[in-house]
Amino acid sequence: MTTTPAIPSVLLTEPLALDLVNTRLYLTDSDTWMDVLDGREQRDAWLGALAPRLDIGAEDAAAVTDGDAEALKAVREHAAAAVEPARHGRKPPARALSGLNEAVRAAPATVHARWDGASVTAEPRRAGSLATRLAATFAEETVQLLATPDILDVRRCDAPACVMLFLPRNPRRRWCTPNICGNRARVARYYLRHKAPRASDSLS
Numbered sequence: 508m509t510t511t512p513a514i515p516s517v518l519l520t521e522p523l524a525l526d527l528v529n530t531r532l533y534l535t536d537s538d539t540w541m542d543v544l545d546g547r548e549q550r551d552a553w554l555g556a557l558a559p560r561l562d563i564g565a566e567d568a569a570a571v572t573d574g575d576a577e578a579l580k581a582v583r584e585h586a587a588a589a590v591e592p593a594r595h596g597r598k599p600p601a602r603a604l605s606g607l608n609e610a611v612r613a614a615p616a617t618v619h620a621r622w623d624g625a626s627v628t629a630e631p632r633r634a635g636s637l638a639t640r641l642a643a644t645f646a647e648e649t650v651q652l653l654a655t656p657d658i659l660d661v662r663r664c665d666a667p668a669c670v671m672l673f674l675p676r677n678p679r680r681r682w683c684t685p686n687i688c689g690n691r692a693r694v695a696r697y698y699l700r701h702k703a704p705r706a707s708d709s710l711s
């Protein structure tokens with residue numbers, strides 16, 4: 508029997524570009540790769556939680572098909588390829604940047620004025636299919652992140668084998684998910700430090 512793992516916060520609370528890149532994650536507990544965009548249930552849960560930041564409704568989040576997910580995977584590939592060198596101050600591949608530009612161009616945002624009962628609100632709106640709009644939103648957020656000095660602060664989780672990227676608000680943050688990776692790393696360090704010099708020593 509398989510269960511749907513809970514969506515870790517590092518896929519929900521980082522800049523959208525990193526939330527997207529992190530959907531292809533390595534489960535250190537089971538030594539397996541997992542793709543949140545591949546499983547209907549977890550994809551719906553992830554997009555549903557992000558819906559307010561993506562300017563889509565909850566019903567849209569649940570309407571994303573496997574075909575739509577391929578468009579998101581394409582943007583994810585370009586985002587991952589661009590973020591990695593850029594966070595080290597290096598030039599991203601031209602193909603990644605043109606892929607992101609293309610996705611934005613396919614559904615550019617325009618401002619829509621709306622009376623909300625008390626004041627006028629300016630809402631970004633994109634035309635096009637749901638997949639095209641979502642791809643454009645993630646691509647644009649990635650371009651914005653790449654273009655700010657924040658990109659140089661993006662770091663990879665310190666836990667062994669963990670591939671998660673995050674933008675630390677606290678410069679001392681080292682792990683993607685403190686109560687998962689942080690503890691694992693602490694336990695690993697403890698174990699190495701206390702590695703038994705005598706066969707009779709034991710952690711248990």
Ligand SMILES: [Zn+2]
Binds near residue numbers: 664666669670682684
């Ligand atoms: Zn981690």
